[in-house]
Amino acid sequence: METVRAAERALMARLPEGALMQRAAAGLAAACAELLGRVYGSRVVLLVGSGDNGGDALYAGARLARRGAGVTAVLLTPGRAHAGGLAAxxxxxxxxxxxxxxxxxxLVLRADLVVDGIVGIGGKGGxxxxxxxxAGVxxxxxxxxVAVDLPSGVDADTGEVRGAALRADLTVTFxxxxxxxLVDPAREYAGVVRLVGIGLEPPPAEAVLEALQHADVARLLPLPTGESDKYRRGVVGIAAGSARYPGAAVLAVSGALRGGAGAVRYVGPAGDAVIARFPETLVSDAGPAKAGRVQAWVVGPGAGDDAAAVAEVLEADVPVLLDADGLRLADREAVRRRTSPTLMTPHAGEAAALLxxxxxxxxxxxxxxxxxxxAVYRATVLLKGSTTLVADFAGGPVRVNATGTPWLATAGSGDVLSGLAGSLLAAGLRAPDAGSVAAYLHGLAGRFAAQGAPTGAHDVASHIPRAWRDVRG
Ligand SMILES: NC(=O)C1=CN([C@@H]2O[C@H](COP(=O)(O)OP(=O)(O)OC[C@H]3O[C@@H](n4cnc5c(N)ncnc54)[C@H](O)[C@@H]3O)[C@@H](O)[C@H]2O)[C@@H](O)CC1
Ligand SMILES: [K+]
Incomplete structure (x- = not known):
């Protein structure tokens, strides 16, 4: 939050005292009025803490009271509530x-609207x-x-929730x-989030998180040019699947074919299954080191215990994506030593095992x-889950993916993602871009495939082209 605070200080130096709070309160009151529908005669309760977050609530409450709402402020620390707001x-x-x-x-039980102004970005502890x-009442x-700025009790900087927190239907943030x-578990407490501009723009270089939008992804997508042939567009190698899990190989290849690489080379024991489904795949049963040139490797989905294949891939001087069994079998030092990029794609359970x-x-x-x-692996890490995050060891903002859907929590969906991201790596995207673009397309494809009903991973893969077209407009 230091970035936000610094930007606030700079702006406040140029503005009359209280101007920012008035802008915040006006936006907050407008959102409350919209939610109430009819303001006149409605019952509004403000929960007011000792800081400026409570001040916002009090000024917004005054605006609602002037429009005929019955407004009561409940002071959690009487004597320390914002004096100007209280007077207003x-x-x-x-x-x-x-x-x-x-x-x-x-009062709370009979209210139409509760405004949570207990703490905002100045909150410490739960x-x-x-x-x-x-909060229980x-x-x-x-x-x-309606939460003011953020639901009280959640950690503004990390998305952690260490105890009880207010659960909001709407959060009006400034x-x-x-x-x-943006990050779970706190995100769940925020409900719908509405951003109110108060003339505050933190310098983007200092942002903690960033979320790609359609236009950002469209700029990053690898597109063929007149000069392209299949090798220039990149070949992605998939070392995945096993006698026991041939399906993981098929699904990883299905993602890779839709990721922009010019060709997909499959290496492993599930070649027959892969060819039967995708005859355009180049199949080899020699190990990765003998398979021929690729521009990126994906290793791990359904790979069982083939530690040798993982070790061979890690020696290759091209970008490598490690997933599933590959994460478990990879030697940490071998990953850290690599001079080409490594993209790791664990879910929470795999991340926990590694840490x-x-x-x-x-x-x-x-x-x-x-x-x-x-940091530990000197890699780019894509942490899958309710909110997919992509972090790079070199630092910079962590990317949060906004397109995910709970319908994607289905067997094999991660295999499709790893093939897709590997294909983007082979096509030349930087690891953080390949990871976040893949998560974005995969999330959209999941939405298109599901349309509100359960869906299978193969169906997610077959909707990736639609996600591309949607992003390109
Ligand atoms: N600084 C600005 O220019 C603006 C700030 N705004 C509002 O001001 C808020 C930040 O205000 P403050 O810095 O005063 O901080 P807060 O109002 O978020 O909270 C700080 C106060 O709460 C107390 N406190 C801390 N942790 C607590 C806990 N766990 N339980 C109960 N009390 C706790 C502290 O003793 C302090 O008095 C923002 O979230 C936003 O709502 C807006 O008005 C827009 C402009
Ligand atoms: K709050």
Whole structure:
């Protein structure tokens, strides 16, 4: 949050005191009014902490009170609530209660709207006991809940939620998206997120997270030119599958064929299954080192215990994508020594095994986990899951993928992703771009394939071309 704060300080130096808060409160009140539909006669409860987050809530409450809402501010730390905001609310006809008064629960339970202004980006640690108790009452209420800047109790910087937190239907955030609004588990607490501009633009180079949009992905897609032949467009090698798991090889190849490489070379024991489904594949049963030239390797999906193939691939002087069994079988030092890029694509369980922690710990702190893995392996890491993150060991913003859908949590879907990302590597994309573009296309393809119903991984792969066309407009 230091970036946001620095930008705020710079802007405030140029603006009359309170101007930013007034902009924030105006945007917040407008969003609340829209949610309420009819403001006049509605019952609004403001939960107000001791900082400027509470100030925003109080000024917005004053605006709603002036439009005829019955507004009560519940002060969690009486005596320390924002003085200007409190005066404005009183002038507008609002009333004030303290969190320990007996009537507060009833007030919350009967409200149409609860505005969570307990803490914003200045919050430290989880909710205090009185706030935690109120969060429980809010959860039982049928009121719509609007969080100011971010839901109180979530960590703005990391997306971690260490205890109780307010669950919002809508979060109105100011100036910039905070990581806690984009990364699970905190993201789940935020509901729909609306960004209100207050004239605050943190310098993009310092952003902690970034999310690619259609136009960004369109710029990164490898497109054939008049000069292209299949070798110039890149050959991707897939070392995957085993007698036990031939399907993983087929699915990885199905992703690779749709990723922009000019040809797909398959190496491993599932050649017959691959050829039967995709006759355009170049198949070899010699090891990766003897398979002929490729511009990138994918190793691991369904590979069983073929540690030799993983070691051979890691020696190759081209980009390598490590997935599934490949992650488990790869020697850490061999990965760190590599001079060509390495892209690792674990899910939370695999990431936990590599870091030597429990899966729950990775799920609770996804941002920290993806950064740490990237640093430990000197690699680019794509952490799959509810919010897919891509981090590079060289630092820079972590990319968060916005296109995912829970329907993608299906067997074999990761094999398709690894083939797709490997193909983009072979076509010349940098590892962070190959990972994030693949996640983006894969998420879109999953949405097109699912359309609200369960879908299989092969179907996701066959919708990748539609995702390309959608991105290119
Ligand atoms: N700085 C600015 O220019 C702007 C700030 N805005 C608002 O101001 C907020 C940040 O304000 P502050 O820096 O005052 O910080 P907050 O209001 O987020 O919280 C800090 C206050 O809460 C207390 N506190 C910290 N952790 C707590 C916890 N776990 N439980 C209960 N109380 C806790 C602290 O003692 C401090 O008084 C933003 O989130 C946003 O809502 C907006 O008004 C837009 C402009
Ligand atoms: K809040």
């Amino acid at each position: 609310l009183r002038r507008a006809g609002g009333t004030v209660a303290t969190a320990d008064s007996a009537a507060v629960d009833e 909710l205090r006991p009185d706030a935690e108790r109120l 809010v959860a039982r209420s049928r009121a719509a809940v 100036g910039a998206y905070k990581p806690g609004l 030597g922690v429990r899966r729950e710990e990775v799920e609770a702190a996804r941002l920290a986990a993806v950064r740490e893995l990237a």
